[in-house]
Amino acid sequence: MIPIDNFLVLSAILFSLGMYGVLVRRNAVLILMSVELMLQAVAINFVAFAVYLNPETFTGLIFGIFVIVIAAAEVGLALAIILRLFRNRQISNVDEADLMKW
Amino acid sequence: MDQAWLIPAIPAAAFAILLIFGPYLPRKGDWLAIAAIGASFILVFPVLADLLDQADGTTYVAGEKAWEWISFDLAGVGEKFEIEIGFYVDPITIVMLAVVTLVALMVQVYSIAYMKGDSRYGWYFTVMSLFAASMLLLVLSNNLLLLYAGWEAVGFCSFLLIGFWWEKRSAAEAAKKAFITTRIGDVGLLIGIIMLWLEGPNTFNIQEIITFAEEGGYDNTYLTGAVLLMFMGALGKSGQFPLHVWLPDAMEGPTPVSALIHAATMVVAGVYLVARMLPLFEVADPIALDVVLVVGLTTVMISATMGLAATDIKRVIAYSTLNSLGLMFVALGSSAVAAAMLYLFVHGFFKALLFLGAGSVIHATKEQDMNRLGGLAAKMPITAAVFAIGTLAMIGIIPLSGFWAKDEVLVFAKEEQNIIVYLVLLSSLVITGLYMTRLFVRTFLFAPREQAAYDHAHEGGLLITVPLLILGLLATVGGFVVFDEVGEALGFPGGFAQFVFLNEAHEFEFHLDTAITSSVLAGGGAVAGWILWQNKAELAARIRDRFAPVSTLLSNRYYIDEIYQFVIDRIVLGLGSIIAWFDRVVVNDGGVDGSAKLGYFTGFEAKFLQTGRLPNYALAIVVGILVLSIAMLVTQV
Numbered sequence: 001m002i003p004i005d006n007f008l009v010l011s012a013i014l015f016s017l018g019m020y021g022v023l024v025r026r027n028a029v030l031i032l033m034s035v036e037l038m039l040q041a042v043a044i045n046f047v048a049f050a051v052y053l054n055p056e057t058f059t060g061l062i063f064g065i066f067v068i069v070i071a072a073a074e075v076g077l078a079l080a081i082i083l084r085l086f087r088n089r090q091i092s093n094v095d096e097a098d099l100m101k102w
Numbered sequence: 103m104d105q106a107w108l109i110p111a112i113p114a115a116a117f118a119i120l121l122i123f124g125p126y127l128p129r130k131g132d133w134l135a136i137a138a139i140g141a142s143f144i145l146v147f148p149v150l151a152d153l154l155d156q157a158d159g160t161t162y163v164a165g166e167k168a169w170e171w172i173s174f175d176l177a178g179v180g181e182k183f184e185i186e187i188g189f190y191v192d193p194i195t196i197v198m199l200a201v202v203t204l205v206a207l208m209v210q211v212y213s214i215a216y217m218k219g220d221s222r223y224g225w226y227f228t229v230m231s232l233f234a235a236s237m238l239l240l241v242l243s244n245n246l247l248l249l250y251a252g253w254e255a256v257g258f259c260s261f262l263l264i265g266f267w268w269e270k271r272s273a274a275e276a277a278k279k280a281f282i283t284t285r286i287g288d289v290g291l292l293i294g295i296i297m298l299w300l301e302g303p304n305t306f307n308i309q310e311i312i313t314f315a316e317e318g319g320y321d322n323t324y325l326t327g328a329v330l331l332m333f334m335g336a337l338g339k340s341g342q343f344p345l346h347v348w349l350p351d352a353m354e355g356p357t358p359v360s361a362l363i364h365a366a367t368m369v370v371a372g373v374y375l376v377a378r379m380l381p382l383f384e385v386a387d388p389i390a391l392d393v394v395l396v397v398g399l400t401t402v403m404i405s406a407t408m409g410l411a412a413t414d415i416k417r418v419i420a421y422s423t424l425n426s427l428g429l430m431f432v433a434l435g436s437s438a439v440a441a442a443m444l445y446l447f448v449h450g451f452f453k454a455l456l457f458l459g460a461g462s463v464i465h466a467t468k469e470q471d472m473n474r475l476g477g478l479a480a481k482m483p484i485t486a487a488v489f490a491i492g493t494l495a496m497i498g499i500i501p502l503s504g505f506w507a508k509d510e511v512l513v514f515a516k517e518e519q520n521i522i523v524y525l526v527l528l529s530s531l532v533i534t535g536l537y538m539t540r541l542f543v544r545t546f547l548f549a550p551r552e553q554a555a556y557d558h559a560h561e562g563g564l565l566i567t568v569p570l571l572i573l574g575l576l577a578t579v580g581g582f583v584v585f586d587e588v589g590e591a592l593g594f595p596g597g598f599a600q601f602v603f604l605n606e607a608h609e610f611e612f613h614l615d616t617a618i619t620s621s622v623l624a625g626g627g628a629v630a631g632w633i634l635w636q637n638k639a640e641l642a643a644r645i646r647d648r649f650a651p652v653s654t655l656l657s658n659r660y661y662i663d664e665i666y667q668f669v670i671d672r673i674v675l676g677l678g679s680i681i682a683w684f685d686r687v688v689v690n691d692g693g694v695d696g697s698a699k700l701g702y703f704t705g706f707e708a709k710f711l712q713t714g715r716l717p718n719y720a721l722a723i724v725v726g727i728l729v730l731s732i733a734m735l736v737t738q739v
Contacts, residue, residue, distance in 0.1 A: 023721060097716070
């Protein structure tokens with residue numbers, strides 16, 4: 001059996017990549033993709049722990065599915081917002097959309 | 103006894119009606135006020151009859167009737183906190199009721215003529231009704247809180263009436279002075295009441311507190327402190343030294359008001375309070391009664407001497423009131439309730455008479471400085487005659503009412519107190535004779551000093567003369583109630599002292615030595631006054647010039663007002679300015695404005711953290727998570 005460490009390291013690398021993407025990218029679509037990456041890193045963690053620690057139940061696995069479903073819904077919503085933003089203001093960079101402030 | 107509550111309630115109702123509908127009533131409703139106080143006066147008789155019916159020879163079963171006013175459970179103690187609206191009738195109450203209602207009735211009838219044409223005629227009668235109602239409430243109350251309510255209402259009404267002509271600056275100032283000076287005493291009274299309640303039997307009922315104290319329920323020092331604080335209230339209300347300064351100034355009010363304040367409603371409240379609480383004074387340390395005595399004596403002496411120098415006729419009478427009140431306190435200080443109440447009883451009549459007589463003079467001549475009066479007896483014979491009765495009663499000439507009352511006080515002072523007390527009282531009699539004779543001689547006899555005022559003088563109408571004559575009659579015969587025969591003829595068990603007493607009834611005895619001594623001294627004072635101030639008062643002027651410093655001291659009222667002014671200006675206002683600075687700089691600028699400014703500036707600066715840019719927020723979240731993770735790691739190690 002593959003040791004759990006490998007899964008955790010993979011998950012951590014994915015998460016860090018995602019975080020890096022969120023912090024440095026300006027394009028809204030790319031930030032969204034990075035967020036997806038972070039979510040999937042978490043999902044990998046859930047599944048790995050579920051299999052290794054408590055293989056009898058499906059709790060962790062179901063959580064993984066939940067994360068995927070919610071991520072899909074969230075992406076749908078976010079893409080709609082990005083679309084409206086682009087239609088109205090012809091921008092797709094997040095640092096240009098800064099009206100929600102003082 | 104069941105009707106007793108109506109006695110204050112009727113004038114109070116009249117006040118309420120006058121306050122709302124007064125301007126629409128015919129004659130502005132003066133008849134309503136008079137009818138109300140008249141009804142109260144008549145109601146005193148059934149209440150008195152009830153009280154006499156229940157007498158069992160030696161003691162009176164005092165009547166009491168009470169309704170619950172406020173009642174709730176005291177948290178944590180498991181006791182109930184109750185305040186009643188209760189009425190208590192005993193002989194002392196009856197004496198007060200009789201004086202208050204009768205004098206108030208006379209004064210109000212007289213006021214119809216005196217206040218005629220005044221722009222606030224209706225308001226005058228409105229406040230007069232409230233004044234009488236408050237005083238009646240005060241004397242009938244069975245508990246200290248209700249008494250205090252009446253006490254404050256009396257003070258408030260006196261403020262309104264002294265400042266009745268508030269367009270005059272001096273009247274407005276006098277009203278403020280009266281209110282503030284008496285308030286200083288009232289604080290003491292309130293603290294005293296609270297002290298009695300705090301350590302007492304969880305009730306404000308006066309009789310229960312007295313019983314509790316007589317059973318030794320209070321610590322002796324504590325009780326002494328409480329009664330002395332209560333005495334402070336009496337000091338302020340009754341204008342005793344050192345809180346007497348408001349009383350002469352209170353002459354700024356309309357003259358009938360002065361009559362009411364001095365004879366019936368305001369100043370005797372202090373005497374009543376001490377008489378009512380006298381059992382507590384007796385239980386407390388003897389020093390409490392000594393304080394009462396010394397204050398009374400001091401007031402007697404300073405007021406009598408100040409009366410010598412005053413030239414305003416109303417002020418002279420005001421000083422004579424202080425003099426009389428001082429005598430009452432001397433009597434109370436000797437535990438002689440009967441003597442004090444007898445003096446209060448007859449004083450009500452002859453003092454009201456003097457004031458209303460003075461009012462008659464002022465009404466006719468528009469002049470109240472006796473240096474500009476004189477010779478009025480020819481033009482105003484009735485006023486002069488009744489004024490003479492009032493003067494002689496005040497001096498204490500046999501057989502007028504003042505003589506008997508004053509004699510009772512003297513007998514007690516002689517028997518119960520140090521010989522010095524007796525001698526001081528005797529010497530005050532001479533001075534009283536002097537200044538009262540001066541007042542009468544300078545106002546009514548010899549050549550008029552100002553022709554205009556003299557020409558203007560005339561006797562007032564029936565509304566003025568009839569109350570004067572009734573009061574004159576009472577001032578003449580009022581003192582005879584000391585005799586057992588008179589008391590029995592009126593349906594009482596005996597003379598005054600067998601009706602009003604503290605522990606046991608007294609037989610009236612005529613002490614020939616005291617009577618002769620006092621008569622000689624008072625009469626001598628009166629004759630000396632006549633000689634000094636006859637014709638153009640040359641002799642008096644010579645003496646005044648000879649003792650110029652004394653006369654200056656007296657006409658400046660011992661500089662007591664100036665000392666108070668200095669204390670207020672320098673010490674009170676100085677302290678006040680420090681507190682004002684603290685309030686302005688620390689509390690206001692630092693605390694109130696400071697916290698508001700803090701909110702404003704933090705909001706103004708911190709809002710720039712909200713950039714609206716997503717990467718900034720994302721970075722903040724990441725940094726936050728990192729910090730929290732590191733903190734968790736550190737704390738778990």
